[in-house]
Amino acid sequence: MKIRKGNRKDIPVLAKLIASLEPWAAYGVNYERAKYILTNMRDQIYVAEQEGKMVGFITLRGYGMGEFGAYIRMLAVKEAYKRQGIGKALMNYACKVLKPYGRNVFCVCNVKNQAACAFVESYGFLRVGIMEDLYQKGYDEALYRKTIP
Numbered sequence: 001m002k003i004r005k006g007n008r009k010d011i012p013v014l015a016k017l018i019a020s021l022e023p024w025a026a027y028g029v030n031y032e033r034a035k036y037i038l039t040n041m042r043d044q045i046y047v048a049e050q051e052g053k054m055v056g057f058i059t060l061r062g063y064g065m066g067e068f069g070a071y072i073r074m075l076a077v078k079e080a081y082k083r084q085g086i087g088k089a090l091m092n093y094a095c096k097v098l099k100p101y102g103r104n105v106f107c108v109c110n111v112k113n114q115a116a117c118a119f120v121e122s123y124g125f126l127r128v129g130i131m132e133d134l135y136q137k138g139y140d141e142a143l144y145r146k147t148i149p
């Protein structure tokens with residue numbers, strides 16, 4: 001598995017993956033919306049590949065939380081490649097890239113997204129608190145923080 005910087009050519013493939021996944025589909029993020037988000041976000045994108053095919057990606061922003069630290073906005077692994085360490089490898093890569101931006105990395109997971117919450121907690125993120133109705137009424141999001149050693 002190889003991790004490389006993403007570029008505009010990756011956007012259609014990444015948008016297809018985003019639109020197929022529950023956390024975003026629940027917010028009405030379809031293929032067109034996903035393409036719009038990826039095209040307009042200021043975050044860096046990193047893509048995990050196996051045999052030349054995208055199997056997952058992560059997006060991050062150095063000062064995404066201002067002086068408090070960095071923000072990881074999106075992370076996803078294709079269904080068939082889950083539980084093979086790809087999410088962890090993308091996180092490891094992200095934390096290395098983000099180290100110069102300060103000691104804290106933050107991310108947000110929907111509290112009902114048990115896989116994502118279990119994943120970030122297994123990676124050492126601590127839940128700061130719950131932000132009720134953050135994007136939409138009825139959708140509570142957990143804010144997580146990890147201090148990079």
Ligand SMILES: CC(C)(COP(=O)(O)OP(=O)(O)OC[C@H]1O[C@@H](n2cnc3c(N)ncnc32)[C@H](O)[C@@H]1OP(=O)(O)O)[C@@H](O)C(=O)NCCC(=O)NCCS
Nearest residue numbers: 075076077082083084085086087088109115116118119122
């Ligand atoms: C969350 C996600 C990125 C994890 O990716 P992954 O490549 O499957 O994760 P890894 O294989 O690196 O898992 C590392 C550890 O995280 C934990 N973990 C991962 N998925 C889990 C699950 N479904 N249930 C419980 N623990 C889980 C485990 O401790 C796992 O170690 P183990 O497999 O040795 O037990 C993936 O499930 C995904 O793409 N989900 C849909 C998109 C999403 O929800 N993104 C996050 C939005 S904030």
